[in-house]
Amino acid sequence: MRAPSGANETRAVRLREDGPEARRTRGGRGGATARFVLGRVVGLVATLFAASLVVFFSRFVVPGDPARFLLRGRSPSPEAIAEVTKQYGLDKSPIEQYLSWIGGVVRGDFGRSLQYRDDVSNVLLARLPVTLELVALAAVIIVLLGLAAGIFASLRRGRAADRVILMTSTALGAVPAFVIAILLIAVFAVQLGWFPSFGSGDEGWDRFVHLILPAFALGLAFVALIARVTRSSMNEQFVREHVEVATSRGLTRSSVVLRHVLRNAIGPILLVSGVLVAGLLVSSAIVEQTFGLAGMGSLLVQSVDRLDFPVVQAIVLVVVVAFVTINTIVDLIQPLIDPRIAAGSETR
Template sequence: MTRFLLGRLAMLVTTLAVASVTIYGAMFLTSGDPATLLVGGGKPPAPAVVAAIHKQYHLDDPFFSRYWRWLTGALHGDFGMSLAYRADVSTLISTRIGDTLLLVGYSAVLIIVIGIVVGTVSALRGGLVDAVATGVSAAAMAVPTFVVGAVLAFVFGVKLGWFDASGDGGGGFGALIPSFTLPAIALALSWVGYVAQVTRAAVGAELRSEHVVTAEARGLPRPGLIRRHVMRNAAGPIFAISGVAVAGLIATTSVVEQTFGISGIGSLLIEASAKQDLATVQAVSLLMVAAFIVLNTVIDLVTAMLDPRIATGRTL
C-alpha cells in the first residue's frame, strides 16, 4: 500500500508539472508575437504597448525562466493582470469560483444519491423495474449536456416558470438553491446514468457471488446480507465511478454556466478565450486541470483503501 501511495503521489506531481508546462507554453505555439494575444482586441497594438507587454511579462527571457516565474506566482495565488478585464486575475477567479463550487457540489449530490439509489434498486428488484431503470439510464447518458440544459431552461424555466432559468437567484443561499436546480440537473444527468449503470452491475455481481448465494440459502436475513456483504463489497467500483463523475463535472461546467448565465469560472474561461485574455485563460485552465488531477488521485487512493487488492495489482 505504501508503494502504491508513493507511486500515485509521484504520478500526481509529474502530471501537474506536465500540465502546467503545456498550459503555459500553449501561447508560444501560436504564430506571431504573444504580446498581441495578451493585449487582445482586433487591432494590432502600438509598438510602445508591445514593448511594455514584453517588459511586464518578461517575454524576452528564456522560456523556462518565464515559466518558472509564472508557476511560482501561481502557487502563491498571483496569476498576473487581465488586460481584457483590467483587473487582477486572482480577484476575477475569487469572485466567480463560489458559483462554480455550488453548481458542482449540487450536481455531485444529485449524481451520488440518484445514481446509487437507481442502480441499487434496479439490481435488487430486477424485472420491469430493472428494464425501465436501464433504459432511462442509457437515455440519460446519450443526451448531450447542452441539449439537456436548453430543454430544461425552456420547459421548466420559460414555459412552466417553476424554476429560475437564469441560474442567478440572488438573495442568499436559500434563493440560490432553487435557481441552481436546473443547471445542476443538466450538469449531472448524463453522469447519473453512468453511476446507475455501474452500481447496477456491481450490486448484481455481488448478488450472484458464491458467498452471498450460500448465505442466502442458509436463511440469513436479506436486509442484513445486502447491507453487510453486497453493498460493502460493491462499494469500491461504486465509489470509483462516483468520483470520476464528480471530477468529470469540471470539464462540462463551462457549457452549463453559459447556457444558464451563471457567473462561474467556467463561463469566465469561455469569455476570456473569446477576448484572447491569455492570462485569465491560463489561470482558469490550470485550476481546472489541477482540480481534475487531484480528484482522480484521491479517488485512486480511496478505492485502493476500500479494496487493498488494487494496490497489490491482483485485481482491478
Template sequence: MNLLRFAVRRLLEMAVTLLGASFVVFGAMYLAPGNPASFLLAGRSASPAALAAIEKQYHLDDPFLEQYLRWLGNVLHGDFGRSLEYRTDVSDLLSSRLPTTLLLVGMALVLVVLLGLALGWLAAVRGGAVDSTVLVGTTFAVGTPAFVAAILLQGFFAVELGWFPSSGSGSGHGIGQMMWHLTLPSLALALYLVGLLARVTRSAMLEALEGEHVVVARSRGVPERHVVRRHVFRNALGAVLTTAGLIVSTLMVCTVLVETAFSVGGIGQLLELAATTKDFPTVQAICLIIIGLFMTVNLVVDLLLPLVDPRITLGTRSSS
C-alpha cells in the same frame, strides 16, 4: 504497501505531473495564432516602438524558459498573474466566482450519487419491469449531452412553467436563493452522470449477486436486505468508486457548457469567456485548478478503495 508511503509516492507523482501540465498549459499560449502582444492591444494598431514597449512591460521579449520559470514561481506563491480582459488579478476573479461553481458541482454531485446509486440498486435487486424502466431511462440520460439537457430544462421549467429562474446564480442573496437558481443547472449537469453511475452500479451489483458468498449467506438464512447491503452493495462499491475520477472530470468540463447556457457566472463561464478573448493568464489558472482537482480526486479514490474492498491492494484498481 504502507498507506503513508503510498500517499507520499502518489503526492510526488502528482507534483511531477502538475509540473509537466503547467509547462504544457503555459506553452499553449505560444501555439495560439498571432503574437501575444497583439491580444493586449485588443485589435488596435500600434507602432513597432509601442509594440516593443508592451512586450517589454509583460516580459514577452524574454526567452520562453525564463518566462515560464517566472510564471511558475508566481503560481507557487498564489499569484496567477493579471487578467488581460478584466484588468484585475486572476486570483481575485477566481475567488469571486469559484464558490458558485463549487456549489453547482456539489449540488450536481449529490444528485449523481443519490440518484445513480438508488437507480442502480433498484434495477439490480428488483429486476423485471423496474430493471427495464431504469435501463430505458438511463439510456436516455446517457444519450443526452449537458448543453441539450440545459436547453430542454430551461425551456420547460423556466420559460414554460416559470418554476425556476432561467439565468443567474442568485449570488449575494443567501445560500437558499443560490441553490434555487442553481437547481436547473445542477440537473442539467448531473443527468448524463446519473445514467452512467446507475448503469455501473447495476452491473457491479448483478455481478456480486452471482458470487459464492451471496449463495452461502442466503443458504444460512441471512435476511435478503442484509445480503444486499453487506455482501452485494459493499462489494459493488469498488467498481463505483473507480468512476469517481470520470465523474469529477466530466462535471468540471460540462460546467463550462451549463454555466454558459444559464449565465451562472462561475469559473466555467469565465473559462469560456477567457478562451474567447485570449485571456491567457485566466485560462492557464483555471486549467491548472481543474487538473489539480482531478488528480486529487484520483488520489482520494486510490486511498479509499482498499478500505471499501479489502481484495484491492494499494496502487491497484478493481477491474470489475
C-alpha cells in the same frame, strides 16, 4: 504438574499471532500500503508538473505575436510593442517565462487579467463559489439518484423495472447537457414557472433555487452512467459464492444486500463517481453559459474569446489540479474499502 490442554492451545495461538511470521505479514502489508500511497503521491506530483508545462507552453501554439494580442490595436507602434513585451516578460526565453509563471502560481499569483485589469486570483475568487456550489449540488444529485436507480434495477434484475431503468439511463447518457438544459428551461421555467432560468441569484436560498435546474442539467447524463455501473457491479456480486453462502445461512435479504453485495460492489462505483465529479468542473462551462451563471466555466469561455491568456491558463490549471487531486483521493480511499488493492499493487 501438566498444564491443561486448553491452556496449551491458547498459548500456541498467542505465539502464532505474535510470532515473527505474523509480524512479517503485518509488516509486509504495511509496506505495501506505504508504497501504494507513495506511488499515488509521486504520480500526482508528476502529473501536475506535466500539466503545468502543457498549460503554459500552449500559449506559444497560438499563431501571431502575443504582444499584439495584448495591445488589441490594429496598428500598434514599435514603442508600444516593446513596452508591453518588457512589461509581461515576453522578451525572456520560454523557460525563463515558465519559471517565473510557475513561481508565481506556487505563491498564488496567476498574473493580471487583461480584460478585467485586476489580479487573476481576485477574478477567480469572485467566480469560484458559484461553480463550486453548482458542482456540489450536481454531485449530490448524481450520487443519490444514480445509486438509487442502480440498486433498484439490480434488485429487480430481469424484470420490467430493470429494463425500463436500463433503457432510460441509456437514453439520458446520449443526450448532451445543453439539450437537457433547454428542455428543463422550457418545462420548469417557462411553462410551469417553478424555477428561474437565468442568473446566479443572491447568496443563500435564492442561490440554491437558481442552481436547481443547472445542477439537474449538468448531472442527469452522469446519473445514467452511475446507475449503469451500480447495476452492473451489484449483479456481478449477486452471483459470487460468498453471497450464496450468506443467503443459505438464512440472513435477511437487506443484510445480504448491504453487507455482502453493496459493500463489495462499492469499489467500481466509487472510482467512476470520483472521475465524474471531477469532470463536472469541465462540463459546467456549457451549462453556465446556458443559464447565465457567473461561474468559472462561463469565465473560461469569455476569456478564450477575448484572448485573456492569464485567466485561461489559471482556470485550466485549477481544473486540472482539481481533477487529478480528486482522482488521487479516490485511489487512496479504495484500499480502505478493499485492502486487496494495495496488496495487489505490490505483486503487479
